[in-house]
Amino acid sequence: MYRIGIDVGGTGIKVGILDDSMKILAEDSIPTCITIPFSEQIERIAACAVSVAESVGLTREHIEHVGVGIPGIANLASGDVIKCTNMGWNHVPFRTEFQKHIHAPVMIDNDANVAALAESVAGVSAGTASSVFITIGTGIGSGIIVNGKIWNGFHGIGGELGHVIFDLDGIPCTCGNHGCLERYCSATALIRMAREAVAVNTDSMIMQMVSNDITKIEARTVIDAARAEDPVASDVYARYIRQLGQAFANIVNLIDPEVIVIGGGVSKAGDFLLDPLRREYSKYVLYNDQPLPEIKLAVLGSEAGIIGAAMLS
Numbered sequence: 001m002y003r004i005g006i007d008v009g010g011t012g013i014k015v016g017i018l019d020d021s022m023k024i025l026a027e028d029s030i031p032t033c034i035t036i037p038f039s040e041q042i043e044r045i046a047a048c049a050v051s052v053a054e055s056v057g058l059t060r061e062h063i064e065h066v067g068v069g070i071p072g073i074a075n076l077a078s079g080d081v082i083k084c085t086n087m088g089w090n091h092v093p094f095r096t097e098f099q100k101h102i103h104a105p106v107m108i109d110n111d112a113n114v115a116a117l118a119e120s121v122a123g124v125s126a127g128t129a130s131s132v133f134i135t136i137g138t139g140i141g142s143g144i145i146v147n148g149k150i151w152n153g154f155h156g157i158g159g160e161l162g163h164v165i166f167d168l169d170g171i172p173c174t175c176g177n178h179g180c181l182e183r184y185c186s187a188t189a190l191i192r193m194a195r196e197a198v199a200v201n202t203d204s205m206i207m208q209m210v211s212n213d214i215t216k217i218e219a220r221t222v223i224d225a226a227r228a229e230d231p232v233a234s235d236v237y238a239r240y241i242r243q244l245g246q247a248f249a250n251i252v253n254l255i256d257p258e259v260i261v262i263g264g265g266v267s268k269a270g271d272f273l274l275d276p277l278r279r280e281y282s283k284y285v286l287y288n289d290q291p292l293p294e295i296k297l298a299v300l301g302s303e304a305g306i307i308g309a310a311m312l313s
């Protein structure tokens with residue numbers, strides 16, 4: 001059986017064709033375009049899927065299954081996208097529209113859920129029945145796998161760790177609430193904390209690294225400066241790890257999965273992230289004298305979106 005996996009993102013849409021063993025045979029991408037009508041957006045995605053199939057000598061008739069990961073939520077039964085802010089989609093009939101071009105079952109789910117599924121079947125958490133996947137980038141995405149299946153919540157709105165309230169009167173969030181976990185644990189949060197710190201500690205190495213232009217501070221800048229033992233960066237990073245540790249402890253206190261998998265840009269820090277995080281998070285776990293979940297880095301990288309989408313059933 002040949003499957004199409006589609007990873008819808010705010011800047012680009014990646015499309016891959018996979019075989020039964022979930023091997024990507026070919027892939028391509030198109031830039032995201034939200035200024036054209038929804039029906040045309042879907043037509044472009046379907047056309048990309050057909051051209052990817054043709055690139056390996058297949059036709060649209062060979063496509064037997066289509067999976068889609070979106071940065072939003074979908075109605076799994078109807079195949080409608082309920083909300084996908086980046087794409088400007090609000091209650092749109094994705095499956096119905098897509099099937100006008102390719103006659104195959106179309107399954108849709110949240111992109112972090114899809115990446116969680118991919119890692120739990122073919123990635124670092126393969127062989128486990130329960131895992132939580134967290135992507136730490138501009139925001140915080142999360143996916144929960146229970147008994148080998150995505151746990152979306154009863155109403156399909158769960159698994160949003162990024163918007164668990166962390167600080168009642170905290171920083172305003174893009175979602176409209178205040179103090180969401182995402183505002184303290186994302187790459188964006190690390191950058192904000194660094195900007196605040198260097199504003200009063202202008203002699204920090206961070207400032208040299210960005211030629212005194214704080215708008216150029218990236219998560220990597222802070223991590224590299226902390227690695228080089230710059231005191232300001234080390235301080236910011238330690239506080240960031242503490243916040244992340246509390247977030248991880250919340251996951252354990254609530255779900256206690258076998259493994260917690262970290263993906264996204266910040267995960268590129270590798271052991272410099274894992275080592276202090278492992279030490280820090282257990283402090284906040286209630287039953288921390290018991291065996292605790294392993295924390296591991298995602299291994300499928302940017303292909304997790306395509307692979308996990310193709311696995312949706």
Ligand SMILES: [Zn+2]
Pocket residue numbers: 162163173174175176177180182
């Ligand atoms: Zn929020």
